[in-house]
Amino acid sequence: MASLGLIAMTPALAESDFATGNGAISADARVDFEINIPRFIRFQVGSAGATIDEVVFDVAAANVGDGSDVAATSNGTLAVSLLGNVGTISLDATTAAALTDGTDSISWSEILTSSSDAALDVPAIVDAGTGAAESVTANVGTRVVNRTADWTFGYDNSNVVAAGTYTGRVTFTASNP
Template sequence: MKKYYIAPVIASLATPLAAIAESEQVTPIGAQTAATASAKLDFQITIPRVLFLQVGSGSNLANNTKVDLIDFTVPVGNVGDGSVVAASAASGDLGTGAVTVRLMANGASTVSLNSNVTQLNNGSGSNVGWNRIAVASAPLTTGMTAGYNNTGITHPAFAASNTGDGQPTNIAAVNGTVREEGKWTFTYRNQDILAAGTYGGVNTKGGRVIYTATMP
């Protein structure tokens, strides 16, 4: 009569089993038999569309309600003589008419950045053109953000009519994202002899510029 040695199989079946996610048990026959068991997991990552624009005070990817004031005072002896007038030391988050500009987007191949203005006036019938405000674009020297391209962002030109949208700056995405930053520095050209008064102000007399970033 033939005899079969089955004790190893019985011992294996007596071992407690745990069923966790997808699994597979393989019971080798014999001590020298190679065996392989496999199990699987599926992964999924969802990235939301993000569009972020900062002009002036604020921090990256955070909401901020502060609106900075760019304030020019023309010296009495220089009214309309063409000498460039710098903004006051307290103007802009970077001082002297300079502001941080930061743009992040991850949902389109191109992002459009534009400015919108209304006629800048003194409330008494006198106006000054937005073409009298000069804007210089440059990289940030402090407060740079890791992962951003710090070469400066071209300022979207103010509307030639002094009312409405200006000329947009279009920024192409790289690897599906736009991550650009820099600074804008504003100066007053001082090319006109104007009626006395304060032109613009804190959301008054056409003094506010609205910047808008758009991705399709």
């Protein structure tokens, strides 16, 4: 029993080697290394940090509902960055409801989207819930995604709607199971 206690207290030693002799001699000592890299996804749409960018469209009275596309007057193009080491990343967009002024609504289908990089496309935006996801595949090795793009938004302006300021929020999510 006492000998088991001594074994448990024996300190761990690094590997060593001892060599003697005449002429050229050598001694080796090996060291093992381990690097632990966590799984991660870093995703940014628009400004960095806690800022939530607002895309604003000001429609001229003479053009309301005439079907002419309206460019944003503020934040119409947002920089997007996606970096992750988990393989294919799924991007989706979630909304609580259509854009609303408190009484009337405008469907999210009136918001036109485009991306400067088809490999980092804007996911589908629906009036309530989560739209169809976009898959972003690895472009560095087999499991690293490192992509950037500019997402541009426009207003389709295909319906005459009541006067008002219509607001809504889209939450874009990058995920990997």
